[in-house]
Amino acid sequence: MSGPTFSSPMRPDESARALESEGRLVGDESIRDEADGAGSQDAASVARAAMDAEAAEVATTRGRRWTLPKDADPNVPLLVVENLRTYFTLESGTVKAVDGVSFTLRHGEALGIAGESGCGKTTTALSLVRILPSNGKVVEGSIKLMGIDLVGKSEKALRRYRWRQISIVFQGAMNALNPVQRVRDQIAEPIEERLNQSPDVARRRAGELLELVGIPRERGKAYPHELSGGMRQRAMIAMALACDPAIVIGDEPTTALDVMVQAQILQLLEDLRHKLGLSLVLITHDLSVIAETCDRVMMMYAGRVAEEGPVSEVFGRPRHPYTQKLLAAFPNIHADRRTLDVIPGSPPDLRDPPPGCRFAPRCSFAMDVCTEVVPPEVTFDGVRVACHLYPAGSDGTPITVPPGPAVDAGVAAAPA
Amino acid sequence: MTEVARQSEPATEPATESAAEPVPLIEVAGLEVHFPIRRGIVDVLRRRVSGVVRAVDGIDLSLNRGEVLALVGESGSGKTTTGRVIVKLTKQTGGRVLFEGRDVSMLWGASKLRPYRRRVQLIFQDPYETLNPKQSIFDFVAEPLVVNGLAKGEERVPRVLAALEAAGLRPASDFAYRFPHELSGGQRQRVVIAGALVMDPDIIVADEPVSMLDVSIRTELLRLMLDLRVERGLTYLFITHDLSLAWVIADRIAVMYLGKILEIGPAERVIRSPRNPYTKALVSVSPSPVAPTAGERARRTILEGETPDAAHIPTGCRFHPRCPVAFDRCKVDEPPLFDVGGGQSAACWLAEDGELPVAPTTLVATAAADPTPTTTRPA
C-alpha cells in the first residue's frame, strides 16, 4: 500500500450530511489506492523512477519545492476546472451533486469554496483527486492540472499526480489516520514509496515535516489517539505535504476544532503557504475561515457556482442574493447584535432540481425568468456571478427588483 | 484551598426567600465534579485512584428567571458537565444546586426527581442522535407526558401537536407520525425542542443546540428559541463553544476554562471590554466573515498550545501557562472573581483593582447532611 488510507468522513456533521444528501453512501471502507503494478521494469516505470529520483533530490536539497511532471505546461494556470459534472447513481435516481462548475487556481493562490451541506463543494474536492465512491462518476468536464487533463486518465495514471502534485487534508483527522501506526511512520510512508526514498531518509524528512507543522519531533513516535485534536490535524497536514505537492486541498480542515486551535491551524496554513509556495483550495461552510485565509472565494449552491471573486469583493459587496443572505446569517462578534437573517426553505433535492436557477424558490428577488432559465455566468469587476439580476453583458448594476416574499410560498414556508 | 468569591449579583440568600428581590431560578454554589482515574485492572481491583479529572472545579452561577445565560468555553472547560449537573444527569462531587432557593443537591432517583424534571429540561447537541431511530416523532414528544403520568392515550395528542407547532413544525400532523430518518437536521432539532417544551418547563438547558446544523438553519432555530422565551417565559442556559453565537443571543455570558469561571457579566461588557486575558484572546480570534485588516490581524492573540487536560491543572491561576500577561503571583495564587463593575466579574489578578465583594461563600461538601426538602409545586 502506498499513500495514506482514505476513509470517508464518518462524523454526523455537515460534511457527512453533505455527502449523504449528495447521494454518496457514507461507508466504513477505506478507499485504497489500487495496488500499482510496481516492480514491472518496463521503460515507463524506469523513466518514472528517474523522475522520482529527481523529485527526491529536490525535496531533500530544499530547492524548488515541487517538480513539474513530464507533460506539464508551465505557462498555464496551475489548475483549470471547466464545466465539471459529477453525478451519483442511486436506486432512487441520479444525484447531480456537481452540475457545471468551473474555476481557476493560480500558482500560490488560496481559493475558498464555500457553501452549505449538499452544495457539492466536498464532491468537487473529491473529484479533483478522484476519491469518489463507486456510485460516483465525473460525467463531464475537464480538470487540467498544469495543463494535463486528469479526467480521462486511468486510475493508475492518476496515482502519479495524487499526493505528488495535489494532496488533500480531510476533516476529522482521526478517521484518516491509521490508529495502529505511529504518526511519524504514516508521514514517512508516502515519502518512502512515492519518492523512492530509503526508510531513514524518509523518517528524517518526516521529522522535518512534523516540526514544520508545529509538532515536536519526539511526538512523532506517538499513535494518533495519543495526540490532541489540534495535533492530529497538524499531523494530517504534514502528511499532505509529504511529497511536496503543488496544491493542497483542505476539506473542512478546522471544523470540530476549538476556536483557539482553529486560529492556530489557520495561521499555520498561512505560514506554510508563504514558506513553501503552496496553492490552497479550502472547502468549508464557515465563511469566516475563508475570510481569514483565502484570496478568492467561490460560493456554491446546489451543485452550481453562485458567485466567485476576490474575498474582499464577494464578502464586502456580495452580488448574489444567496451570498448576501448567507453573510447576514453569520453571527458577527464585531458587529451589532442580533442581526440574524433567516433564509426560508431548504436546499433542493439534487435528484430532481428545479429548472432555472436553483436558488429561486428561496430567493426574495426571484423573477419569472429565474424559474425558467439557468442564469448565465457574467463577469465584471473581477467577480463572476450567476444570477438574473445581472444578465449577460451586465456591467455590474443589478436589475432593480423589489424584494418580496419568495416565489414558491409552499416550499419557502416549509420549516427546515 | 481557594475561596471563591461571589460575583455581585442581585443579592440572593441560599435557602431563604426574600420578598423584596426575586430568588434566582437556579443557583449553583461551589460546584465540583471530579472523576477519579483508575488505570488498569490493578487499580480497579485495589480501588486505587491514580488521579482525578477535575471537570468542574468550584463554580458559582445564578440563573435568573427570563434570562439567557451563555456558558462559553472550549472543549475541556467543564461547560457541558455543568449543564448535565443542573439537569441531574451527572452527580456533583461537591457544592450545592439550588432551585428557587431550595437545595436540590441530594435529590436523586427517577421518581423523586420527577417534579424537578418537569421544570428543568435539556436540549441536546446532536439532532441525529437524540431521537431514537425506532421511535416515531409522536412517541418521542409524548414520552415525557407518559413517563410522568401527565397524560396517556388520546389525551396526549393535543399536547404533542401543540408542542410541535410551537417548535415551528406546521402543520403538526404532517410530522407527528414520521420517523426521524425522514426529517432533515433542522426539523429533527425542532422535534427535540418540542420534546423539551411539552411539559411546559421553566428552564431549558441547551447544549450546543445548533452547532451541528447548517448556518442558515441555525439562525431559524435561534430565533425560535428567543421567541419561545418571550411567549412562554422561558429561561435558558445556553452552552456553546462559539462566542459569536453567545454574543447574538445571550443577556449574560460566563466564560469557563478548565473547570472554573474566568469571567462573567452582561454580554456587552464581556465581549466589548473583557477583563480576563483568556476572554480577550477568545474574542480576538473569534471568526467573523469579514476579511481582517492587517491591523486587526496584529491585534489577534493566538494562544500557544492547547487546553491542558483536566487531570493536570496548573497551580495558581489555571490559565497562567498560556497567558500572555502572566506574572509571578499568577503561578502561585488562584485569583477569585473580582467585581469590575456593571455586573461583570473577572478572575484575574490584574482585575484586582476592582472591589472584592463582601462575603465570599465557602465550599460546601455534598457529604454534609443537608436535609433536602422535596421541591414541589402544584402541578
Added chain:
Amino acid sequence: MSAATTAKAPTGVWTLRARGFREFARKFARRSDGVLGFVILVFFTIMAIAPQLFVGALESAITASGDGLGPPSMTHILGTDELGRDMLNLTIHGARVSMVIGLLATVITVVVGAVIGIVSGFVGGLTDSSLMRLTDFFLVLPTFVLAIILAPIILDMIGVDAEVAGLRATLVVIVIVIGITSWASTARIIRSQTLSVKERMFVDRARVIGSGNGHIMIKHVLPNVMNLIVANTVLVFAGAVFTETTLAFIGLGDPFLPSWGQLLYAAEAAGAPGLGAWWLIAPPAICVVLVILGFTLMGNALDDILNPKSGVRR
C-alpha cells in the same frame, strides 16, 4: 435529507411499518443466500406442520409397510428400516419433532439470554459483574456431558412418564438442556450491544425527561437490540436442531417419537453402517444438514441486513 415534503398526507404508524417491511423485503430478496435459506426453511416448516401432505400417518412397528432393511425401491423411495417402516415416512415425520424441539429450546434460550443480557448491560455495576460471572459459568459447560448428567435428574423430578405440552419427559429434558447451555452466548452478545446502545444520546434524553431504568430498557434498549436478537435467534435455532440431533444420537431421545437424531440412533443401533444400509442414515442426516444450512444462510443474510456494519448511517 433535504427538502421537507409537507405536501404528503400524514401517515399512520402502521403504514410506516408496512413501508419499512417492504423495504426490508426488497433488500432480503436481493440476497440469494438468504432467499435460499428461507426457501429451505419454508419447505421443512411445511413438512413439520403438515406431514400428511407428503406421506400418510406415521408408521409404527405394527403398521410397517415393507420388509425389514429394504433398499430404496419403487414402492419405498428411501427404503425401509429394520422394522420395515418406510424411511420417507419416518424422515418426514421426523421434521416435526426436530423443529418443535428446536423451537422450544430457542424460545427459552433467547428469552433468558436477552433478558439477562439487557439487564446486565444496562444496569451495570455489581448486578452486571455477578450476572456475567454466572454467564461465564454456563458458557463453559459442555452441552453433552451436562445432558447426560441432567437427564436422569430431570426425569426423576418430573417423572418418566410425564408429558409437558405434548412432549414426553425425555424430550422435555432435551429442551431444558439445550436452553441451559445456549442462553449464555446469546446473553453475552446482547449485553455487548446493550453497552453501546446505553451510551447513545437518546438514552440520556429518556433519563432527562424522568424515565426509570425499566422504561428505558423496554422502550429504548430493546427495540435497538431487536435486530441483533432476531438474527441471533435464527442462528440459535440452527444450533438447537443440531444439539437435539446429537443428543438423540447418543441415546437421550425418545424411541417413540422419531426425530432425525432418533432415526440416526436407531440406524446405528441396528448396525446400519456395517450392513451398508445407507438409506437409514442418509435421509435424516441430509435433512439435518439442510435445515441447519437453511437457518445459517438466512441468519447471516438477516444479520447483514439488520445489523449493517458498513454504511454508517444511524
